[in-house]
Amino acid sequence: MRDGVSVSGPAIILDPNQPLQTMVGFGAAVTDATAYLVQARMSEAQRQALLRELFGREGEGLGFDFTRVTIGASDFSLSHYSLAETPDPTLSTFSTAPMETYVFPTVRQALAINPDLKVMATPWSAPGWMKTTGSMIQGQLKPEHYSTYADYLMLYIAAAADEGVPTDYISIQNEPDFEPDSYPGMRWGAEGRARFIGRELGPRLEREGLRTKILDWDHNWDQPEQPLGVLNDPMARRYVSGVAWHCYAGDVVAQTQVHDAYPDKDVFFTECSGGAWAADFKDSFVWTMKNLIVGAVQNQARGVLMWNIALDENHGPHAGGCSDCRGVVTIDSRTGAVERNQEYYAFGHASRFVRQGARRVAVTTPSGLDAVGFINPDGSRVVIVLNGTDSEAAFEVGEFGRSSPAILPSNSAATYVWSRPR
Known part of the structure; x- marks a missing residue:
């Protein structure tokens, strides 16, 4: 969803309900x-x-x-x-x-x-x-x-x-x-x-x-x-x-x-x-x-x-x-x-x-992109995305309930950070 609206295209979605290792x-x-x-x-x-x-x-x-x-x-x-x-x-x-x-x-x-x-x-x-x-x-x-x-x-x-x-x-x-x-x-x-x-x-x-x-x-x-x-x-x-x-x-x-x-x-x-x-x-x-x-x-x-x-x-x-x-x-x-x-x-x-003590959590990632996600001790969210292809990538990034559009040039990376949802 994007502020409650369903996302139909490629999306990188962080899932706080699937915690993994602590950093x-x-x-x-x-x-x-x-x-x-x-x-x-x-x-x-x-x-x-x-x-x-x-x-x-x-x-x-x-x-x-x-x-x-x-x-x-x-x-x-x-x-x-x-x-x-x-x-x-x-x-x-x-x-x-x-x-x-x-x-x-x-x-x-x-x-x-x-x-x-x-x-x-x-x-x-x-x-x-x-x-x-x-x-x-x-x-x-x-x-x-x-x-x-x-x-x-x-x-x-x-x-x-x-x-x-x-x-x-x-x-x-x-x-x-x-x-x-x-x-x-x-x-x-x-x-x-x-x-x-x-x-x-x-x-x-x-x-x-x-x-x-x-x-x-x-x-x-x-x-x-x-x-x-x-x-x-x-x-x-x-x-x-x-x-x-x-x-x-x-x-x-x-x-x-x-x-x-x-x-x-x-x-x-x-x-x-x-x-x-x-x-x-x-x-x-x-x-x-x-x-x-x-x-x-x-x-x-x-x-x-x-x-x-x-x-x-x-x-x-x-x-x-x-x-x-x-x-x-x-x-x-x-x-x-x-x-x-x-x-x-x-x-x-x-x-x-990514702060010490951050918890890595699962993320869904569309084909052609690589991503890893974290929740910091203060609740802020971090998603690191790599587009290692030779083409520009357009996608949504966020978590269940809200997301934002993003465009990542070819062979580049970006880090997306947002606060804990209210």
Whole structure:
């Protein structure tokens, strides 16, 4: 209906009576590279303006509610480092000092702007001396160091908290079925991850009464059998809060496949990067909207993250790994000037309007369009619509009892917001 009048043409209708997952938020990662650029390559005024734009909700702020940090180095670091370089099972030299110069201050500043910001932490590798290669590059965690590595992650959670950085979510390994040859990484099969979560890290978190939630997998859509293997283990399942996914292989429907098998476990989408391989604005914008902003959420995600918030004009700084990745924004390392990229505009369609605690609800969507709908905690309605076709689309948008006409150009998106019906 349109103010009580029946709608006969194409219509996107939100149904408040079909509630689905509750949202944590949208955002991107504060990598070492991002934090370095923000803290060392921008003036104080530039830094504050950018962080307010990314994490604030006033004016044109994106309102990011969710972010991710690396525990130790990733490829987007200034060097390869762990938080315990000395071989010592007592971890007497453990220190978060490498993260205290750039990363922790950036997250604290973001939290000052958005105190509701949720933080996920992920290691790319255990310290090299705990691994089969003796290096942070390639290899596997030695079983005799499982207990020590659980202590390592617990020390990180405590030290980060002391620095004013919470760890709301933790995954035990980034991309555990990949051993990169030029930056930290570590292969870790489902059986080993299940043992570690169920017998080491999970019980420690429980004993300490910590609210940090464990996410398994943190890798691509193409291997749903991996997180299913962990969740099939009763001891691990007790401590796994949800499954995290990346975009680089497979199809987003894998998220629903695993969720259907374990509907009490949360779904998060935690990494995807744009880059020079997807330079065309239209194509990469439409892909991001279809697969991440709409697709990941349609497939149960409570939170959606891009990879680097910011990289420089040379796709860095980085230490190995991706040499042509793109940040949500590009910071000119010489001037501090900011360029907003495709992913910035795609994520803004969600993060500016969907509040933390919003409930996703069902929407009916006509052929040729993609849409996802929400009800915010204040009762306001949000519907995000993508027209990924080469033709203009005309339709109605609303909910039962009232709707309004809309026209969406080809290969574009729009976000529609209205207040709670009286």
